[in-house]
Amino acid sequence: RKEVEQDPGPFNVPEGATVAFNCTYSNSASQSFFWYRQDCRKEPKLLMSVYSSGNEDGRFTAQLNRASQYISLLIRDSKLSDSATYLCVVKAGTASKLTFGTGTRLQVTL
Amino acid sequence: EPEVTQTPSHQVTQMGQEVILRCVPISNHLYFYWYRQILGQKVEFLVSFYNNEISEKSEIFDDQFSVERPDGSNFTLKIRSTKLEDSAMYFCASNGQLDQPQHFGDGTRLSIL
Numbered sequence: 001r002k003e004v005e006q007d008p009g010p011f012n013v014p015e016g017a018t019v020a021f022n023c024t025y026s027n028s029a030s031q032s033f034f035w036y037r038q039d040c041r042k043e044p045k046l047l048m049s050v051y052s053s054g055n056e057d058g059r060f061t062a063q064l065n066r067a068s069q070y071i072s073l074l075i076r077d078s079k080l081s082d083s084a085t086y087l088c089v090v091k092a093g094t095a096s097k098l099t100f101g102t103g104t105r106l107q108v109t110l
Numbered sequence: 111e112p113e114v115t116q117t118p119s120h121q122v123t124q125m126g127q128e129v130i131l132r133c134v135p136i137s138n139h140l141y142f143y144w145y146r147q148i149l150g151q152k153v154e155f156l157v158s159f160y161n162n163e164i165s166e167k168s169e170i171f172d173d174q175f176s177v178e179r180p181d182g183s184n185f186t187l188k189i190r191s192t193k194l195e196d197s198a199m200y201f202c203a204s205n206g207q208l209d210q211p212q213h214f215g216d217g218t219r220l221s222i223l
Contacts, residue, residue, distance in 0.1 A: 013130060034211055041212040044153060087153070088142055096166045096208055097155035 001026045004087050004101035008011050012107045017078050021104045023071040023088030026033055031093030036086045038103060044087055046075075078108045112136045114215035116202050122221045125193055131187045131218045133202030142185045143203040143212060144177065145171070154202065159185065189220075197222045 005024045013019050014080040025033075033050035050062040050071055058104065071088055085103040092099075115134045123129050135142050144156040157167040159177055174189045185204075189196055199219050203212040 012215040032209060038153075041199070041215045041219075046152035046211045046213070049211060094162070096143070097168070098143075098145075098153075098203075098212060099155070100177040 001028060002101075003099045004084075004090055005029060005067045005087055005089055007063075008102055008104060010105040012109060013078055015078055015110055017108075018074065018076045019078055019106060020075075021073045021086055021088075021106075023045075023073075025069050025071070025088075025090045027090065027092055027099070028069065029067075029094070030099075031089040033061050033071050034091075034098075035060075035062060035071075035098075036089055036091040036100075038087055039084050044089075044100075047086070054091035057098050073084040076105075080108050080110070081085040082106060083108045112206055114202055115215055116200075116215035116218050118218060119148035119216070120219045120221070122223060125194060125222050127192055128188065128190045129192060129213055129220065130221070132191075132203075133185045133187070133215055134183050135202065136206075136213060137183070137203035139206045139213075141165075141205050141208060141212075142168055142177075142179070143172070144187045145201045145214075146198040147201065147217075148195075148198045163203065174182050192220075192222045194222050196220060 036044040038044045039066040054063045059076045063072045087103045088101040117132045144160045147153045157171045158165045165200045201217045202215040205212045
């Protein structure tokens with residue numbers, strides 16, 4: 001089983017749509033969770049940390065289910081500029097390294 | 111906003127040669143990392159560095175690789191005897207505390223011919 005698993009997509013959605021991405025992780029010792037976005041051939045950029053109670057940042061909402069080892073990201077009112085690959089990232093509590101999923105590609109169209 | 115900077119942006123090297131990739135982490139950060147991303151694949155952890163020593167490394171980070179903090183600002187990754195399969199984007203990252211998000215530089219694209 002992959003350490004962090006994501007649907008690679010692509011998800012093609014019209015502007016203004018709501019889209020949701022899911023991610024599962026295998027290491028039950030994972031303590032920190034993040035969503036990063038990556039534009040083509042660019043560096044990963046932190047989108048948001050994911051907290052146990054769920055958290056929201058503008059149009060973005062992240063949820064964590066520790067029992068199911070499942071993380072989600074919801075994007076409301078999609079913009080053309082949201083087109084990117086969304087990376088689910090986890091970190092075990094005692095480790096320093098980040099473990100990345102392969103990413104889910106989002107394409108927002110007119 | 112402070113950022114991680116990496117040089118060069120693109121490095122082309124003959125197979126078998128040595129390369130040094132350079133990074134300047136965010137100035138008050140204490141933890142430094144190298145990751146790589148082969149084209150079309152996921153980002154993979156190579157090594158973490160804290161207090162002038164390696165704190166964690168992956169299976170990829172074998173004797174071919176080494177890291178160094180030669181002065182108070184630079185953090186380098188050296189790859190000896192480069193192979194074709196070392197071609198990838200190499201990202202440096204840093205954070206101030208272990209549980210804080212890591213901030214990535216814009217990468218060095220390494221092409222081995």
